[in-house]
Amino acid sequence: MSALSTSHLVLIPSYNPGAKVFETVRAARAQWAPVWVVVDGSTDGTTQTLLAMAVEDPALRVLVLAENSGKGAAVLHGLDEAARLGFSHVLCMDSDGQHPADLIPAFMAASQQAPGAMVLGVPVFDASAPALRVKGRKISNWWANLETLWSGIGDSLYGFRVYPVEPLRAVMRGQRWMRRFDFDPEAVVRLCWRGVRPLNLAAPVKYLSPAEGGVSHFNYWRDNRLLTWMHIRLMLGFVLRLPQLLFRKLTGTTP
Ligand SMILES: Nc1nc2c(ncn2[C@@H]2O[C@H](COP(=O)(O)OP(=O)(O)O)[C@@H](O)[C@H]2O)c(=O)[nH]1
Ligand SMILES: [Mg+2]
Numbered sequence: 001m002s003a004l005s006t007s008h009l010v011l012i013p014s015y016n017p018g019a020k021v022f023e024t025v026r027a028a029r030a031q032w033a034p035v036w037v038v039v040d041g042s043t044d045g046t047t048q049t050l051l052a053m054a055v056e057d058p059a060l061r062v063l064v065l066a067e068n069s070g071k072g073a074a075v076l077h078g079l080d081e082a083a084r085l086g087f088s089h090v091l092c093m094d095s096d097g098q099h100p101a102d103l104i105p106a107f108m109a110a111s112q113q114a115p116g117a118m119v120l121g122v123p124v125f126d127a128s129a130p131a132l133r134v135k136g137r138k139i140s141n142w143w144a145n146l147e148t149l150w151s152g153i154g155d156s157l158y159g160f161r162v163y164p165v166e167p168l169r170a171v172m173r174g175q176r177w178m179r180r181f182d183f184d185p186e187a188v189v190r191l192c193w194r195g196v197r198p199l200n201l202a203a204p205v206k207y208l209s210p211a212e213g214g215v216s217h218f219n220y221w222r223d224n225r226l227l228t229w230m231h232i233r234l235m236l237g238f239v240l241r242l243p244q245l246l247f248r249k250l251t252g253t254t255p
Helices: 022-029 047-055 069-086 100-112 131-147 165-173 183-193 219-253
Strands: 008-014 035-040 059-066 089-092 117-125 161-164 198-205
Touching: 008 022, 008 069, 008 100, 022 035, 022 047, 022 089, 022 100, 035 047, 035 069, 047 059, 059 069, 059 100, 069 089, 069 165, 069 183, 089 100, 089 183, 100 198, 117 183, 131 183, 161 165, 161 183, 165 183, 183 198, 183 219
Parallel strands: 008 035, 008 089, 035 059, 117 198
Antiparallel strands: 089 161, 117 161
C-alpha cells in the first residue's frame, strides 16, 4: 500500500450506491491513501457503515452532506476541503464499483509527472455496456471536441479522472451549473479552455447488472435534457472563445 500522499487524494462522491460502495472504498484504499468519500445525502443506509469504516482507518475520511445535491456539488465539497488542507490534485471515481481501482497508482503517477494536466480515463467497454449509453457518449464526445477545437479530449463523460484542484474550483465557482451529471463533460471542456492539457489513459469500465449490485441514477430523459442544455451553454462559450482557440490551434500552442 502506498504512503500517505499530501498532494493527491482519491475522492469518491456517493449517492445511494448500495453495498458496492464498501467494496469500492476498500479497493481504492488498497491502492491509495488518503481516500475520501463524500456522501451526498444518501438514504440507503450506507452512511453509517462508511463512517464506521473511517473510524477504523485513519487514511479514510467520510464527509457527509445532509441533503442530496448532485455529483458535481459533492465533488466540489470535497475539492474545497482538499484545497483547505493543501492538496493539489484529486482523483475522482464513482462509488458504485464501475471504475478500475487498480489503475489509481498509474493515474496518480501520470498526474505527478504532469501536474498542470488533467488525466482523463478513456473507457474500454466490455459486452456489459448498454448500446444506448455508448452511442450517447459518442455524441457527447463529438460536441466536447468541437467546443475545444479538437484539443485532445479522449472522453467527455468518464468520471475516472485526476483533476488539478485549483483550476477546477475556479471553473466551478464562476457558475451555478456543473452540479449534477453535467459535471464531468463541462469540467473537461472548461478546463481545456483554461489551458489545462488533457492526458488520456485507457481504463476499463464495468456496467453491473442489478443482480450484481449495480445501481445507476442516470435518468435517460432528465439527464439527456441536462446535457443538451449544457452543450448549448458550452457552444455559446465556444463562440466567444473561438478567436483565442483558433489562435492557439494555428500557432501550435494548443494545450
Ligand atoms: N446520479 C447521481 N450520482 C451521484 C449524486 N451524487 C453523487 N453521485 C455519484 O456519482 C457517481 C455517478 O453516478 P451513477 O448514478 O453511477 O451514474 P452512471 O455511472 O453514469 O450511471 C456515483 O459514484 C454516484 O454515487 C447524485 O445526486 N446523483
Ligand atoms: Mg455508475
